[in-house]
Amino acid sequence: MKPEVMSGNHTRLPPLNALRVFWAVTRLGSLRAAADELLVTPQAVSQQIKLLEDTLNIRLFERKGRIIEPTEQAIVLSHFVQAGFEEFAAGVRRVSNSSYRNRIxxxxxxxxxxxxxxxxxxHFRDQVPGADLRLTTMINLKDFAADEVDVSIQWGFGTWKEYDVALLVRDPKVICCSPALAQRISTASDLTEMTLLHPVLARSLWPKVLRHLGIEVNEIAVEVEFQDAATMRRATISGMGVGLISKLDALVDIQAGQLVAPLGIDGLTAxxxxxxxxxYLVVPRAHKRAKVVAAFCDWITKQDWAAADDIA
Known part of the structure; x- marks a missing residue:
């Protein structure tokens, strides 16, 4: 009887050694080369490949004399097996290499x-002196495993259900435009005639704002999106359209005379x-098992980030 691979909604993985042998054969292109690398006999390699084929109930290689060629299924599987072994290697490095133990x-x-x-x-370094902090800035949520990211701080609405998520601070917006454009906006309905600017990650924000103002979403005239909020802010100042500017920045730009809040600074407070x-702090639950990650999560969630409003 062949081993079952599927059980309910869960996949029963084949033997790890069989996958290791399969990956060696796929990389090296022959049973003998794989045997030499693994320090076993070609017969042992062939047995492991047969075990894997029987387990998966598929053919992985076509034998043509002394030459073997991977099937389409084998090529697909090889990409995942490669990624899996690379993950294993990264995990081993992380726990065995002292330079990795306090890295976040x-x-x-x-x-x-x-x-x-x-x-x-x-301040966090003062609390955890041995912490080795590696900081990258990206607007998109990165792949925690592939990119070796421990924790992420993301802008959005807290919708990352597969992770532990904690709100750090709200980012209230102000409807802003250049002084010239402001002369054409006396009521909220005038926004439907304007070009509305927003970052790529905020495609749903203008509809939320317009609904709050009592305007039908399908009345939006023209939208332009930008890769990041900073570029959108500059476009708003240049007069390209009406932007939703973070309140901290809006107060600075309004005071400088570069922007105007035609519907009032507090128009969206309700x-x-x-x-x-x-x-939001976004982190896979398992990552908190590392002490340095748990310490960072504890520290950052206890900070009063709203106090930064005083900077503006």
């Missing part, structure tokens, strides 16, 4: 990094909290 790789929204985090990061974006 943090992926942070660029805005949060510059506006909130950088000025306070040394929005439902669930419709107001914010910066």
């Amino acid at each position: 790789n943090i992926n942070v929204s660029p805005y949060f990094a510059t506006r909130y985090l950088m000025e306070r990061l040394e 929005m439902d909290e669930e419709d107001v974006p914010g910066f």
Whole structure:
């Protein structure tokens, strides 16, 4: 009887040794070369390949004399097996190499990094002197495994259900435009005639704002999106359209005379909290088992990030 691979909704993995042999044969292109690398006989390699084929109930290699060629299924499987063994290697390095033990790789929204985090990061170093911090700034949530990211701080609405998520601080917006454009906006309905600007990650924000103002979403005229909030802010100042600017930045630009809030600085303060974006700590639950990651999560969630409002 062939071993069952599927059990309910769970996949029963084949023997790890069979996968290791399969990966060697796929990389090296022959049973003998794989046997030499693994320090076993070609017969032993052939037995492991047959075991894997029987387990998966598929043919992995076509034998043509002394030459073997991977089937389409084998080529697909090889990519996943390669990724799996690379993950194993990364995990082994992480726990065995002392230089990795106190390392924490943090992926942070660029805005949060510059506006909130950088000025306070040394406080965490004071609490955990041995921590080796590696900081990257990206607007998208990175692949925690593939990119070796321990924790991430993301802008959004807290919708990452597969991870532990904690709100750090809200990011309230102000409807802003250049002084010239402001002369064409006297009521909220005038927004439907304007070009509306937003970052790529905020495609749902203008509809939320317009609904809050009592405007049908299908009345939006023109939208332009930008890769990040900083570029959108510059486009708003240049007069390209009406932008939703973070309140901290809006206050600075309005005071400088570069922007105007045609519907008032506090025009969106009554929005439902669930419709107001914010910066969230996002972390796989298992990553908190590492002491340095747990310490960082504990520290960052206890900070009063709203106090940064005083900077503006």
